[in-house]
Amino acid sequence: MVIIIQCRDRVGLVAAITSVLAKAELNIVSMREHVDLEEKMFFARIVVDGIQSQQNIEMAITEVLPAGAIVKVNPLPEKKIVVLVTKEYHCLSDILTRNYFKTLGAKVLCVIGNHPDLRNITEQFSIPFHFVSHENKSKEDFENDLTNIILQYEPDYLILAKFMRILSPEFIMTFRLRIINIHHSFLPAFIGASPYMQAFKRGVKIIGATAHFVTDDLDEGPIITQTIIPVNHSFTLTDLIKAGRENETAALAKAMQLVFEDKVFVFNHKTVVFE
C-alpha cells in the first residue's frame, strides 16, 4: 500500500501519521518525507505492508492532519495516459515499447498527432492513433478537437512526447499538473525555440534535457528530471540533435517512472521527488 500526503507542516505530524499506521497494524516498509521550511509544507510517501481498507486508512490519516491536507492511499495502481506527438519518434517509440512489455508503469490509451507521421509505429503496437491537424483552424478549434478526443479516454496524464505546439492557458488549466513535457534543453538555458541551434552557436560543452509539468508559464513549469550529455567542438548541429534525442528519451522515461510511481509532489513552481 502506498500512502501520499501533502499538507501544512506542524509539530508531531509524523508521529500522528505513523501512530495511525501502527494502530492499524501496518508495517512501514519505506518512508520518505520532506519539509519545505520556507513554505512550511510537509510531503510524505509511505509504503506499508499489511491488509486494511484503503478508505478507512485515508480517513484515519486525514483526521490527524491540518485542514486542506491531500491524502491518497494506493493512488491509481496503474496510470492511464494519452500521448501527444508531432513528427519525432524517439520518445514515442520508447513509450510504446515499455507499454507493450508492461514496464511503463502506465497504460497508453491512445496517441494523438498533429501530423500523421507516427501513425504506423503506433498502430503496429495496436494502440489507436488520432490525427488532429492544427492547420486551417484556430488554436481554440485545434485544442477543442484535442480535448474532445482526450476526454473520451479519461487519462490521468497527458504526455507531450515532442509535441511541438504551444498549448493555451485554457487547455493547460483543463489538465492542471497532469501534463508532462520534455523540453530539449537544460532549462532555464536556451528557453524557447531551436535550443540545439542556440547551444551550437554558444559552443556549450554539455547539453541537457528537462522533463517538467506544463504550466501556463511557458518553459517555467515545475522540473521533474534533468539529464545531460557531454558534447564538444566536433559536434555538428545534426550531431547535437541526434545526441539530444537519446537524452530527451532518457529524461522523459525517468520522469514518467517517477510520476507513475507517485514519487513526485508539486508545490508552487517546484517539485519534491522521492527518488
Added chain:
Amino acid sequence: MVIIIQCRDRVGLVAAITSVLAKAELNIVSMREHVDLEEKMFFARIVVDGIQSQQNIEMAITEVLPAGAIVKVNPLPEKKIVVLVTKEYHCLSDILTRNYFKTLGAKVLCVIGNHPDLRNITEQFSIPFHFVSHENKSKEDFENDLTNIILQYEPDYLILAKFMRILSPEFIMTFRLRIINIHHSFLPAFIGASPYMQAFKRGVKIIGATAHFVTDDLDEGPIITQTIIPVNHSFTLTDLIKAGRENETAALAKAMQLVFEDKVFVFNHKTVVFE
C-alpha cells in the same frame, strides 16, 4: 539535534520513535529511514528542531526500541581524525585544506606517514606530522608504533589517505569500523595491487575509485562511495594514474563528508547511506 537509530525492525517503530519526539515537542525537520527486509534491520537518521536534554531523549527513545538498539543523539558535533599517508599528496592536501578552512566537518589531529615526504605540506598547515617507518621492523612493531601515536590523540576515525601498507586484523579490530580507506579502483574490479596497470592492460573505458570502511577482509569492507571518470585508448598508464588521483580525492572527500555528518550506517558487509 541529530538522532541516529539502528535496531531490529518491528511493526510500529517509526510511530513509537516519533511519538517520543512529539511528546518532547521536537519538530522533525528531516527524517530518513530504511528497512533492510532481508536482515530485518531498521536504520533512521532524524533531524529535529527544539530544545531538550540530549540524554533524556536518548533514554526515552531507547525505551521504545527492541533490545540491542543503537541510539545516538547529537553524535559528536565535530569528529576528530588521524590521517595516515605514504607518499602521494592529493588526498592529504585536500583534507588539510578543508580542515584549514573548517569545511571538512572534522578536525585533523595529526598526520602519520610511513615515509617522510608529506611532512612539509602537513606542517605548513600547522598540523603535527609523525614519521613512522615500516622498514627494519616487524609488522607488529610497526603497527604498535602507529597505535601508540594514534591512541594518544584519541581520534574518532582513522583516514587512510593513500596509505600503502596492509594493516593486520589485530590493528583493524582495535579501530573497528572507524578506519576509512580510499581504494584506487572500482571495487570489486582490480582487487589488489596496481589497479591502474590492470585497468590499462584491460583497456577499460571507465575507471573508478571506492571509499570504504576497512575490515580484515582486504578490499571487501563496506563501500561508502564510488566515483568514476571516463577514459579512453589515448590514456597512457601515467594519464590513468593522474586522472585517477582526481577521482580518488573526490571519492574520499565525499565519503568523509557523509560519515562525519552521521549519514552512514554499517551492517554486515554493506552500508546504508542517507545522502
Added chain:
Amino acid sequence: MVIIIQCRDRVGLVAAITSVLAKAELNIVSMREHVDLEEKMFFARIVVDGIQSQQNIEMAITEVLPAGAIVKVNPLPEKKIVVLVTKEYHCLSDILTRNYFKTLGAKVLCVIGNHPDLRNITEQFSIPFHFVSHENKSKEDFENDLTNIILQYEPDYLILAKFMRILSPEFIMTFRLRIINIHHSFLPAFIGASPYMQAFKRGVKIIGATAHFVTDDLDEGPIITQTIIPVNHSFTLTDLIKAGRENETAALAKAMQLVFEDKVFVFNHKTVVFE
C-alpha cells in the same frame, strides 16, 4: 568518403597518407589517428570530401604503407546484422525501433532466439524471427543450427542482445571480431553469472554495463563502451536489475553506433575508439 587504416607505425606515415589524398584532390574533413607506442601500431580514421574511385584510393594508400596494413575506403556504408536474443526484450526492442526509423546505422536481417518469447515484437516490425532451441541437443548441434541460419543472411556483425548462452571458441572463430555482446556488469567486476546478485550482495554504489567484442576468453573481449548508473542501499535486487536494463540498452546502443560508423579498431585485447 571514410578511410580506415591500421598498420605498423613508422616515421612519415601521416605525411605519406595525406599526400596521397592531396594528390587526389581529396579534402580532409576530419582525421583521427592514434599510435600505440607499446605495440608500435598506427590507427587512423579519415573523412574526406571529393570524388574519387574507392578502389584507386585504397590501392594508392596501401602502396605507401608497411606490409600487412589494413586499408578500407568507404567500408560498408550500411552494416547488416543478425541479432541473437533469449528472453529479455530491452536491447532488442531498442534495436528494432532504431532499425525501423533508420537511425541504427545498420540493417537488421533477422532475429534468432533460443526462446520464442521475443517472436511477437520482432515480427511486429516485419523482421524474420527464428526460434532455435538449445534444449535436447549438444552445444555443437545448437551452434550448427545457429550458424546455418546466420550464414544464409551474410551479416557483417552478430549482436548478442542479452543472449544468455555461452558460445564455443569454434563458433566465435567463425565470426571473429564480428560478435558484439552486452555484459551486465562493469567488467572486470562481477565476471560470470548473476552480476546483479553479486553487486547487490557486495553493496556497490554504482553499477555498470560493458559492450565488448566476443573472443574465446569469456568476459575478456576488447571493451568498446562502458556506462554506469548510481545506485544505493534502497535498491532491491529487482531494482538493480531494472536500473541495469536501462544501462545495458544505452551501452549496447552506443557501442553499435561506434562500430557501425567504423570508429572502433581492435588490436590484441583492446580497442581504439575514435568517438
Added chain:
Amino acid sequence: MVIIIQCRDRVGLVAAITSVLAKAELNIVSMREHVDLEEKMFFARIVVDGIQSQQNIEMAITEVLPAGAIVKVNPLPEKKIVVLVTKEYHCLSDILTRNYFKTLGAKVLCVIGNHPDLRNITEQFSIPFHFVSHENKSKEDFENDLTNIILQYEPDYLILAKFMRILSPEFIMTFRLRIINIHHSFLPAFIGASPYMQAFKRGVKIIGATAHFVTDDLDEGPIITQTIIPVNHSFTLTDLIKAGRENETAALAKAMQLVFEDKVFVFNHKTVVFE
C-alpha cells in the same frame, strides 16, 4: 615537441604540414585536427618525437600554410599565471596545492585579492599576495592598480578564481584571450548575479559550472569546460552553494589543465578543445 596550428582551411593542409615533419624526420606521436566547416578554419595540435630546431620547424610549417596562420612550436613549456581572488578559498587552495606539488602545469607568480582574506593561505605556500582594494576608488583606478602589479610579473594567463568584480572592456583587451574565469552556473542558464539563488528558486535538478575565457561580452566568453552535479529538493541554498564549490573547483582545474597543455583553441565565440 608540441606543434599548434590555426589557419584558414584549404585542400592539402595536413599533407603539406606532415610532409614538412616527415622531411625533418619527426615522428608524429599524436595528432588532433579539426576543420570548422562553417568558418572554414583549420586547427591542429601535433605531438612529434625527434630532435629539430624549434625555429626552423616553425618557419618551415608557416611557409606551407595560408597567410595569417598561427603556428607555435613548443609553446611555453610551463605557463606563468597570476591568480585573482576575492574571499572564497576553494579554487585558490586547489591551485596553490597543485602548484606546490608541481602538477598544475603552470607556475603561480602571485595572488591578488580585492579582499585580504586569502593572504594567509597564499603566503603559507610562499607565494606573494597583493591586497588591492576596490573600495574608495574608481573602477579605472582599481584596474590600473591591478594592471601595474600584473605587468611586473609578466604572466601568460590571469586566472579569476572566484574574483567577484566585473572587469572593464579595456582591462580585458589588455589581456585578450588570456583571462580564464570560473562562472558558478551552467551558462547560459542563470546569467548574472546569484546563480545559486536563481537555481534554488527554479528548483533545478542539476547545477553546473562553466570555465571560460573572458571577453568584454559578460558571461558570453568562449566556453572551455562545463561540469555538473545532480541536486534535489532537499538541498537548501547553502547546500547548493557548498555542492557548487566542488563543481567549480573541478571545472576550473580541468580548464586550466587543458589550456596549459595547449589543447584549447579559440575562434570567434567558441573553443576547439583537443581533450
